Amino acid sequence: AQSVTQPDIHITVSEGASLELRCNYSYGATPYLFWYVQSPGQGLQLLLKYFSGDTLVQGIKGFEAEFKRSQSSFNLRKPSVHWSDAAEYFCAVGPSGTYKYIFGTGTRLKVLA
């Protein structure tokens, strides 16, 4: 069955520290992969996406993610976290040609000043 796992429910980092949020997926073919961010009381905003090609993709707000087929992972990274990055982050996977995406349960990021 298709699934997305975000193993970390909560992560706390200090401002200026590096960040890595984990995402693992189970899917029978090459997936389309996404990361979204949700600020409190807001909808989800697309950070970045991967379809094919270069396995390291750049997104908005200084985020990047690396697709590793051998590990079925698509981890999100940021070299230096800002206080405004505090939010909830969702990984999602979707097959090509359909409209049904599967979301992970989210990772809530807290940033310490």
Added chain:
Amino acid sequence: NAGVTQTPKFQVLKTGQSMTLQCAQDMNHEYMSWYRQDPGMGLRLIHYSVGAGITDQGEVPNGYNVSRSTTEDFPLRLLSAAPSQTSVYFCASSAPGVRDYGYTFGSGTRLTVV
């Protein structure tokens, strides 16, 4: 501003009442979806539409109806509200031909059923 507009932002219903959550987009997106978000469960797809007049069920469709008479609007109807439908509801849309490029989400409707 262009985007996905959801109304209302907050709603309290009594068990058994019906209501419609409104969703409108002005980006000429063909694909629209409704999700519900519950703590620890991520987002779950309720219903989706690939164009006017075409709708289909998602993962958790029971208790909800949808219709798509225009490209712009995709209302979600709760037929007889139950406490289990207490949740945050998000509408999302995606552009034709690039439907795999990710959604644009509305800001959500927080529904409480008492």
